[in-house]
Amino acid sequence: MPANAPHRPAKAATKAATGAQSPPRRPRDSLNRAVILDAAIRIAERDGLDGLTFQALGKDLGAHATAMYRHFRDKDELLLEMIDELRERSYGGALTSTGRWQDDLRLQAHSIREHYLRYAAFAQQMAPRSTHRSMEIANTEFALSALARAGLDDDESVLYLRLFGNYIRAMSSLEAGVQSLDPGLRAKDRVEWQVAAEGLDPATYPIVHRLGARMLPYDDPRVFDLGLELMIAEIERIGAARR
Amino acid sequence: MPANAPHRPAKAATKAATGAQSPPRRPRDSLNRAVILDAAIRIAERDGLDGLTFQALGKDLGAHATAMYRHFRDKDELLLEMIDELRERSYGGALTSTGRWQDDLRLQAHSIREHYLRYAAFAQQMAPRSTHRSMEIANTEFALSALARAGLDDDESVLYLRLFGNYIRAMSSLEAGVQSLDPGLRAKDRVEWQVAAEGLDPATYPIVHRLGARMLPYDDPRVFDLGLELMIAEIERIGAARR
DNA sequence: ACCTGAACACCGTTCAAGT
DNA sequence: ACCTGAACACCGTTCAAGT
Numbered sequence: 001m002p003a004n005a006p007h008r009p010a011k012a013a014t015k016a017a018t019g020a021q022s023p024p025r026r027p028r029d030s031l032n033r034a035v036i037l038d039a040a041i042r043i044a045e046r047d048g049l050d051g052l053t054f055q056a057l058g059k060d061l062g063a064h065a066t067a068m069y070r071h072f073r074d075k076d077e078l079l080l081e082m083i084d085e086l087r088e089r090s091y092g093g094a095l096t097s098t099g100r101w102q103d104d105l106r107l108q109a110h111s112i113r114e115h116y117l118r119y120a121a122f123a124q125q126m127a128p129r130s131t132h133r134s135m136e137i138a139n140t141e142f143a144l145s146a147l148a149r150a151g152l153d154d155d156e157s158v159l160y161l162r163l164f165g166n167y168i169r170a171m172s173s174l175e176a177g178v179q180s181l182d183p184g185l186r187a188k189d190r191v192e193w194q195v196a197a198e199g200l201d202p203a204t205y206p207i208v209h210r211l212g213a214r215m216l217p218y219d220d221p222r223v224f225d226l227g228l229e230l231m232i233a234e235i236e237r238i239g240a241a242r243r
Numbered sequence: 244m245p246a247n248a249p250h251r252p253a254k255a256a257t258k259a260a261t262g263a264q265s266p267p268r269r270p271r272d273s274l275n276r277a278v279i280l281d282a283a284i285r286i287a288e289r290d291g292l293d294g295l296t297f298q299a300l301g302k303d304l305g306a307h308a309t310a311m312y313r314h315f316r317d318k319d320e321l322l323l324e325m326i327d328e329l330r331e332r333s334y335g336g337a338l339t340s341t342g343r344w345q346d347d348l349r350l351q352a353h354s355i356r357e358h359y360l361r362y363a364a365f366a367q368q369m370a371p372r373s374t375h376r377s378m379e380i381a382n383t384e385f386a387l388s389a390l391a392r393a394g395l396d397d398d399e400s401v402l403y404l405r406l407f408g409n410y411i412r413a414m415s416s417l418e419a420g421v422q423s424l425d426p427g428l429r430a431k432d433r434v435e436w437q438v439a440a441e442g443l444d445p446a447t448y449p450i451v452h453r454l455g456a457r458m459l460p461y462d463d464p465r466v467f468d469l470g471l472e473l474m475i476a477e478i479e480r481i482g483a484a485r486r
Numbered sequence: 487a488c489c490t491g492a493a494c495a496c497c498g499t500t501c502a503a504g505t
Numbered sequence: 506a507c508c509t510g511a512a513c514a515c516c517g518t519t520c521a522a523g524t
Contacts, residue, residue: 128420144450170413177371
């Protein structure tokens with residue numbers, strides 16, 4: 001039996017011979033966007049974004065791969081819906097204010113960062129795309145409210161909203177990117193700095209030669225907070241000067 | 244003639260019939276990493292990363308698609324080499340110091356950012372990966388030297404090097420990601436904020452309702468410098484306190 | 487040793503056919 | 506109306522065969 005024959009021209013015959021029959025047809029209307037989205041997220045979490053194919057989706061759902069096209073225009077539409085659904089699941093309800101604008105910004109920054117790291121495979125797709133769904137608008141209102149309470153005027157608010165938002169998404173996306181790399185490759189990375197530093201000419205690269213062994217990994221967790229506190233301190237300064 | 248038959252089983256026969264013959268065989272050793280890299284970069288700049296396939300490469304070079312496998316282990320190795328080659332082309336020689344550490348950091352930040360925006364399709368691949376090639380080590384020495392002249396000690400230097408480096412790569416990568424999106428989609432984005440803001444309930448979203456029309460795009464160029472200056476000012480403060 | 491040709495095991499997507 | 510089956514036009518990668 002030519003088990004690996006491509007494009008099996010005699011599939012039906014093989015089936016008849018082995019007694020295998022088509023899996024039961026999926027009952028009508030049992031497939032819908034919610035069910036497909038659910039399976040897609042489950043598959044992506046298990047096998048990564050590369051593992052998410054229409055064939056895998058069909059297998060998981062017991063349906064034909066092309067059945068998805070009745071519910072999503074193409075794969076990109078599926079992906080966008082997944083991003084939105086994940087967002088909904090992660091910070092379901094709106095954030096509740098802590099009472100202090102500084103802590104509100106910290107809370108928001110960390111909740112977004114955790115979301116990106118939890119769904120690291122999606123991070124690079126999420127960061128530059130806005131959905132304008134209610135979740136995003138609620139988040140924007142939350143941040144703008146904190147900036148207003150800090151004492152920023154309208155012009156400053158829209159500017160610092162972008163710095164704050166971009167910083168959080170960009171840095172989280174980078175961390176997620178690092179963590180999505182092959183683990184073996186990342187381990188090699190750290191060692192290589194040490195090796196490279198030791199083998200270096202101390203005359204041309206004196207500081208790298210001296211500090212190479214103490215270099216921090218790209219995703220050192222202290223870095224995110226360091227920049228975050230810098231922004232909060234600056235916002236505090238601007239607000240105080242304005243009063 | 245079945246022009247669109249897949250996996251053309253009668254290719255040789257067709258060729259003989261039409262009189263077409265195999266293109267001239269590529270002369271021995273005319274293919275090498277440099278030549279392939281050059282073509283790959285040309286193709287990627289013209290057709291984007293999605294257009295860069297071994298088939299396109301073969302066509303461009305007048306060689307068989309699989310000939311590349313003699314020179315690169317797989318596509319990922321080709322991609323890494325491309326990233327490194329582009330880096331080499333962008334900021335060819337090492338940066339030369341301006342004499343002021345603040346301006347050195349600004350120079351480096353902007354040259355890296357321009358590099359990311361110029362090769363926006365690669366940005367998301369470049370950001371989280373380090374190559375440990377000479378270019379990267381020279382850049383690291385340059386930044387560490389600036390931080391040392393600012394007055395930072397070793398611990399502070401390695402920490403702020405990461406913040407500085409991650410900020411630049413992360414923010415540049417985000418901007419590149421935005422600019423890689425479909426242009427039509429980006430235009431829609433800006434309008435949608437305005438529409439969303441106007442249709443909003445002013446009671447639940449008072450600030451977004453008021454400021455929605457003035458929202459800045461994700462890739463507003465002022466944002467990058469705003470954060471950059473924040474970091475430089477902080478480094479200045481730390482250095483001054485230490486003296 | 488270097489390049490080609492054919493094959494393998496996939497993809498996303500379209501569309502006529504089944505139910 | 507919803508789902509299936511077959512096909513189309515691609516991918517990256519392997520490997521035996523040509524030169």
